[in-house]
Amino acid sequence: MTGGTQQKPALLIVEDDPGLLSQLRWCFEDFEVLTAKDREEAIAQLRRGEPQVVTLDLGLPPDPGGASEGLAALEEMLALAPETKVIVVTGNNDRDNAVQAVALGAYDFYQKPVDADLLNLIVQRAHRLFELEAENRRLARRDTPEPLPGLVAGSPEMLKVCRTVEKVAPTNATTLLLGDSGTGKEVIARALHGLSPRAKGPFVAINCAAIPENLLESELFGYEKGAFTGANRQTKGKIEYADGGTLFLDEVGDLPQALQAKLLRFLQERVIERLGGREGIPVDVRVVCATHQDLSALIADGRFREDLFYRISEITIHIPPLKERSGDAHLLARALLQRYARDQGRSVRGFSQDAIQAIERHDWPGNVRELENRVKRAVIMADASQVTAEDLELSPDADQPLMLNLRRVRDEAEGRAVRHALQMVDGNISRAAELLGVSRPTLYDLMKKHDLDRSRGASSA
Numbered sequence: 530m531t532g533g534t535q536q537k538p539a540l541l542i543v544e545d546d547p548g549l550l551s552q553l554r555w556c557f558e559d560f561e562v563l564t565a566k567d568r569e570e571a572i573a574q575l576r577r578g579e580p581q582v583v584t585l586d587l588g589l590p591p592d593p594g595g596a597s598e599g600l601a602a603l604e605e606m607l608a609l610a611p612e613t614k615v616i617v618v619t620g621n622n623d624r625d626n627a628v629q630a631v632a633l634g635a636y637d638f639y640q641k642p643v644d645a646d647l648l649n650l651i652v653q654r655a656h657r658l659f660e661l662e663a664e665n666r667r668l669a670r671r672d673t674p675e676p677l678p679g680l681v682a683g684s685p686e687m688l689k690v691c692r693t694v695e696k697v698a699p700t701n702a703t704t705l706l707l708g709d710s711g712t713g714k715e716v717i718a719r720a721l722h723g724l725s726p727r728a729k730g731p732f733v734a735i736n737c738a739a740i741p742e743n744l745l746e747s748e749l750f751g752y753e754k755g756a757f758t759g760a761n762r763q764t765k766g767k768i769e770y771a772d773g774g775t776l777f778l779d780e781v782g783d784l785p786q787a788l789q790a791k792l793l794r795f796l797q798e799r800v801i802e803r804l805g806g807r808e809g810i811p812v813d814v815r816v817v818c819a820t821h822q823d824l825s826a827l828i829a830d831g832r833f834r835e836d837l838f839y840r841i842s843e844i845t846i847h848i849p850p851l852k853e854r855s856g857d858a859h860l861l862a863r864a865l866l867q868r869y870a871r872d873q874g875r876s877v878r879g880f881s882q883d884a885i886q887a888i889e890r891h892d893w894p895g896n897v898r899e900l901e902n903r904v905k906r907a908v909i910m911a912d913a914s915q916v917t918a919e920d921l922e923l924s925p926d927a928d929q930p931l932m933l934n935l936r937r938v939r940d941e942a943e944g945r946a947v948r949h950a951l952q953m954v955d956g957n958i959s960r961a962a963e964l965l966g967v968s969r970p971t972l973y974d975l976m977k978k979h980d981l982d983r984s985r986g987a988s989s990a
């Protein structure tokens with residue numbers, strides 16, 4: 530916005546008749562009018578001015594008597610800017626082309642001769658619809674912020690993780706993801722891959738804890754024909770499959786000792802040997818490892834090699850448990866509810882108040898995976914349009930931990946309410962104070978007491 534002046538919305542008029550064009554130019558006072566007399570100019574204006582609404586004469590040169598050029602212009606415009614509202618203007622008695630244009634995605638049609646008032650009305654209505662749709666898109670984005678592809682998060686704790694991922698992704702650094710089970714380590718690993726120059730290459734994941742020790746080596750490194758009984762053809766391992774892309778080693782803390790040595794050698798030399806093979810095969814992979822285990826404790830116990838630990842942790846990213854992400858449980862629950870309701874064709878719309886409270890209170894030992902499972906089940910079980918705490922199999926009271934005293938209970942509830950209010954209004958102090966029914970100075974005092982800053986109720990510590 531420049532200097533606080535309200536910018537007028539842009540309207541593009543595409544018309545090859547110069548007389549009609551100059552007449553129309555003055556009919557739309559509420560709009561910044563752009564004009565074009567053929568398809569090429571229209572596309573250039575669309576790119577430059579991003580008009581919300583377009584009136585498009587279907588009879589454009591080189592086919593002024595027909596509609597082929599106009600329809601082609603329509604298709605090109607909608608491919609470039611699908612949200613644009615295009616009103617096609619046709620000759621008298623040209624219903625067929627008008628109908629075809631609407632089928633192609635035009636917002637409406639209008640038949641010549643032009644009545645400026647009527648056309649103005651249609652343009653205004655199209656503009657209102659554009660605004661509404663834009664607002665909906667904005668709200669939908671705000672409702673489920675996805676700071677990384679496939680990752681829903683709004684909490685400062687997770688946004689910090691996402692910023693690290695964005696910085697680390699373009700590098701080749703071997704990255705270690707530490708976080709409890711179900712916190713989204715694989716989601717982050719995929720984001721590291723997706724945002725890297727290797728994105729077009731393969732992403733190969735292997736869970737070191739899920740594969741029996743005697744099979745894991747051949748899974749990772751592959752084998753030659755005859756390497757062992759039953760090896761009746763040459764088989765590539767996961768590392769080789771990941772060539773040119775990213776290898777994700779989940780639960781790397783469970784890697785048996787012998788394989789730790791072999792993995793270390795691979796990370797140093799970037800060459801593998803298949804089981805029973807003699808030749809070294811160079812492989813170009815970026816390695817991302819993850820574990821929920823405490824690797825330092827494993828090292829102290831002699832169960833994990835320290836030299837391997839240093840190799841795999843060129844960069845370490847700590848993923849916080851769900852209960853430590855302010856407001857994310859609720860955000861994720863809403864996003865997941867929308868997704869599952871759509872997938873299952875159920876008209877469940879939201880959560881009841883007791884469900885929201887239960888979600889905020891629960892400790893989420895199983896993290897996002899637990900939340901996913903509970904919401905998925907609740908969408909199926911819900912009798913009404915709202916999911917209740919019971920549908921989530923969460924009891925609003927049962928999860929309440931034992932409290933030290935009443936003052937502590939009040940304090941905690943107060944802190945939660947202030948954080949929640951700030952998040953609901955994006956840190957707007959006046960509105961948060963209004964929501965809480967307190968004055969602004971009181972709210973400032975409360976924020977200080979609970980160590981919160983205005984950026985969405987983040988803890989300022």
Ligand SMILES: Nc1ncnc2c1ncn2[C@@H]1O[C@H](COP(=O)(O)OP(=O)(O)OP(=O)(O)O)[C@@H](O)[C@H]1O
Binds near residue numbers: 711713861898901
């Ligand atoms: N922030 C998030 N937004 C949306 N979905 C998420 C998010 N975090 C995790 N998920 C989903 O939760 C489930 C568990 O995530 P994921 O498998 O990445 O966790 P993990 O930490 O690798 O778990 P484990 O240690 O058990 O392998 C997946 O279905 C994933 O899509």
